[in-house]
Amino acid sequence: MDNKRGSFTNKLGFVLAAAGSAVGLGNLWRFPYLAAKYGGGIFLLVYLILAISFGFTLMITEIALGRKTRLSAVGAYQSLNKKFSFLGYLSCLVPFIITPYYCVIGGWVIKYFVVFITNQVSQAANDTFFAAYTAQTSAPIIYFMIYALLTVLVVLMGVEGGIEKASRFMMPVLVILAVFISVFSILQPGAIEGVIYYLKPDFSRFSATTVLAAMGQLFYSMSLAMGIMITYGSYMKKDAHLENSVHQIEIFDTGIAFLAGLMIIPAVFAFSGGSEEALGKGPSLMFVTLPKVFDSMRFGTVIGAVFFLLVLFAALTSSISLTETLVSIVRDKFGWSRRKSCVIIGAYLVILGVPISLGFGLLDFIAPLGMSLLDFFDFISNSVLMPIVAFLTCIFVGFIIKPQAVIEEAEVNGTFRLKKFYTLIIKYIAPVCLIAILLFSVFEVFGIITV
Numbered sequence: 213m214d215n216k217r218g219s220f221t222n223k224l225g226f227v228l229a230a231a232g233s234a235v236g237l238g239n240l241w242r243f244p245y246l247a248a249k250y251g252g253g254i255f256l257l258v259y260l261i262l263a264i265s266f267g268f269t270l271m272i273t274e275i276a277l278g279r280k281t282r283l284s285a286v287g288a289y290q291s292l293n294k295k296f297s298f299l300g301y302l303s304c305l306v307p308f309i310i311t312p313y314y315c316v317i318g319g320w321v322i323k324y325f326v327v328f329i330t331n332q333v334s335q336a337a338n339d340t341f342f343a344a345y346t347a348q349t350s351a352p353i354i355y356f357m358i359y360a361l362l363t364v365l366v367v368l369m370g371v372e373g374g375i376e377k378a379s380r381f382m383m384p385v386l387v388i389l390a391v392f393i394s395v396f397s398i399l400q401p402g403a404i405e406g407v408i409y410y411l412k413p414d415f416s417r418f419s420a421t422t423v424l425a426a427m428g429q430l431f432y433s434m435s436l437a438m439g440i441m442i443t444y445g446s447y448m449k450k451d452a453h454l455e456n457s458v459h460q461i462e463i464f465d466t467g468i469a470f471l472a473g474l475m476i477i478p479a480v481f482a483f484s485g486g487s488e489e490a491l492g493k494g495p496s497l498m499f500v501t502l503p504k505v506f507d508s509m510r511f512g513t514v515i516g517a518v519f520f521l522l523v524l525f526a527a528l529t530s531s532i533s534l535t536e537t538l539v540s541i542v543r544d545k546f547g548w549s550r551r552k553s554c555v556i557i558g559a560y561l562v563i564l565g566v567p568i569s570l571g572f573g574l575l576d577f578i579a580p581l582g583m584s585l586l587d588f589f590d591f592i593s594n595s596v597l598m599p600i601v602a603f604l605t606c607i608f609v610g611f612i613i614k615p616q617a618v619i620e621e622a623e624v625n626g627t628f629r630l631k632k633f634y635t636l637i638i639k640y641i642a643p644v645c646l647i648a649i650l651l652f653s654v655f656e657v658f659g660i661i662t663v
């Protein structure tokens with residue numbers, strides 16, 4: 213491997229780069245719909261508890277492994293213990309499952325941007341607009357292809373730098389706009405019930421499924437359990453304070469997700485009455501609720517257009533980094549040129565993305581485990597593979613290389629205040645909880661137990 217790995221120029225550079233990759237559709241699109249579906253406040257509470265325990269533990273582990281070995285996932289596990297190189301491969305599988313459907317949603321975002329700049333807000337604010345649109349055959353595929361092409365082109369031309377710079381400017385704008393939209397949502401008549409639903413935990417809604425959903429979301433949103441943070445860590449300088457950097461990334465990522473929920477959930481109550489059905493919309497929630505908000509807002513067309521453009525940027529930085537990962541995996545594995553790898557990965561995205569896109573129309577009869585194709589891929593990666601990878605990572609660090617290895621790396625520069633807490637979680641609490649929850653939810657999906 214090359215020893216002259218580039219490094220981030222300063223400490224903040226690392227945090228911003230990692231946060232830029234972490235913040236994406238996971239925060240803006242996925243978090244609000246899960247929070248709405250799984251009981252609001254109780255989901256938020258479980259998510260926050262998991263973020264400061266599991267999220268912290270796994271993120272510091274992955275970044276430390278990368279910085280220690282200066283290698284990405286496969287190489288990092290392999291160099292620490294040959295028997296565990298399979299774990300590197302397993303974690304690489306996750307971005308292969310996520311990226312195609314990520315691009316399908318990216319296509320929806322472009323469509324909504326176009327809807328707003330062509331002044332069709334009031335149609336989009338209609339309850340049936342989204343479902344009718346996604347059930348179409350050609351339009352969603354065309355937008356998906358545009359999105360995937362854009363992503364692959366950036367990776368091919370290696371202009372991530374430019375995108376990165378642009379998003380560094382757009383991310384703060386997105387935050388300001390999100391604050392503004394949340395305030396507007398909260399002030400709508402009837403929205404306050406939504407605020408209560410979102411902030412006040414209802415313990416009767418607590419179940420293993422809530423925990424599994426929150427955990428899958430945590431891994432997804434923070435780009436954990438897929439080797440990404442190992443790669444980021446491999447670029448991190450030794451003089452950065454690991455623990456503090458992890459806290460900053462987590463606060464940033466969670467803050468944006470929280471804001472997205474505040475923007476969308478009160479609006480569901482204000483505009484759709486907060487019924488079980490309105491809250492359980494799933495993947496379509498952002499696309500159904502937000503247009504209603506913009507439709508009722510002065511200058512809503514302009515604000516909506518800017519908003520979807522910013523979401524598009526946040527999504528692109530994530531899908532570019534996902535695709536870059538896929539390209540580097542096949543390059544390392546097969547020794548193909550960058551160009552050839554990009555073409556093949558592009559073809560792969562299309563081959564999987566097209567049926568996923570059609571899963572809401574032409575192919576809606578294909579419903580594995582009763583889910584749409586998009587939900588199914590999402591389930592396999594976030595609720596099955598990621599918990600397994602996370603479990604194995606805990607076992608690997610807890611009992612094979614020992615937590616001390618990570619602690620030493622974290623203490624290369626400065627202290628590791630939470631090291632006792634860290635050791636306890638990685639060795640015992642996380643593995644036990646991960647296995648329990650995984651089994652529980654898989655049994656539930658297959659109908660072996662019911663809750």
Ligand code: TRP
Nearest residue numbers: 234236237238239433435530533
């Ligand atoms: N965390 C990103 C989001 O919230 C999605 C994501 C998952 C991702 N894995 C990634 C982004 C790997 C970049 C790299 O949308």
